[in-house]
Amino acid sequence: MEKEFVFGHQNPDTDAIGTAIAYSYLQNKLGYNTEAVALGEPNDETAYALKKFGFDAPQVVSTVADKVKAVMLVDHNEPQQSSADIDQVKVTHVVDHHRIMNFNTADPLYYRAEPKGCTSTIVWKMFNENHVEIPANIAGIMASAIISDTLLLKSPTTTPEDKTALEALAKIAGIDYQEYGLAMLKAGTNIASKSEEE
């Protein structure tokens, strides 16, 4: 089976990168040949989460059509937020928690959207629906995505299912999500280096 890239939006956040890693893992287990990539370098928060759970940053690409024929999108669907040449590849799967806008396809596809606080909450449901076990490091990066998008379950977009998912994932990852979450969010604000610059 030919390889497909899995990626989130430009200027990636922890959901875009973390959920791409998790969804690519799930799709590999389900028989697809996928690789998580990113449309930009991880920010400080995401870099902290990747390091914590032992992941290298995904390959950064700005175009995809020169490398694959088909792709899977997470955490976005709008073409203007995607790779510059998204119109030159086939989108076979989307998992997202945003409105749908200017997303048109030539063929039927897998599209899974839910109005939840984070894409990883939806992917957590998909792991369960497909009875695929979640490894500790994948659970950790998904928990990081939920913490990031919901600001530790405090953003107005947070739903009860985000809390259920975060609790379940934190247990698998073996972390205290309050403690880890504050540290991760703090890494994102990068207070130390900003203070030095100022």
Place this chain on the structure above:
Amino acid sequence: MEKEFVFGHQNPDTDAIGTAIAYSYLQNKLGYNTEAVALGEPNDETAYALKKFGFDAPQVVSTVADKVKAVMLVDHNEPQQSSADIDQVKVTHVVDHHRIMNFNTADPLYYRAEPKGCTSTIVWKMFNENHVEIPANIAGIMASAIISDTLLLKSPTTTPEDKTALEALAKIAGIDYQEYGLAMLKAGTNIASKSEEE
């Protein structure tokens, strides 16, 4: 909770009407207040299936915004195939097996698409994922939708999951799907009345 209409495309086929009935039942079980309606009268095939499983034809509507504020779509997403005033209501849920085209929303929503032979195959998965039992008559109308869209599993769009779903649903409905399917498809061709007219 305010009522939402659930409906398929204009010139409805057995998937559009049958899956609207089944998905409305599922969503009611999940806590929504829904009513299956249709954008046109059932064709002869659909009328045969509705009668077989004891359903009245759903209310036919040409506009929806005068009756509800929010709707759920099955078996279509393109506005030009939907109610004339679809732009005046909020689409909260979509279940479909077609390409996505000109479907834009202001807000996040539930969207579930898979490249299967019939929308009822996807709704059958959703019943299972949500651990909702399927009553015999609902199973029968879903089986009818799959038989219709896949021409008894013979159309090129048929997938292995359509077969699995049809077998499971036929068992719940207590029908021999080959025998019933031929009778239903024959009712759709309306050979008797056509012969008389000719």
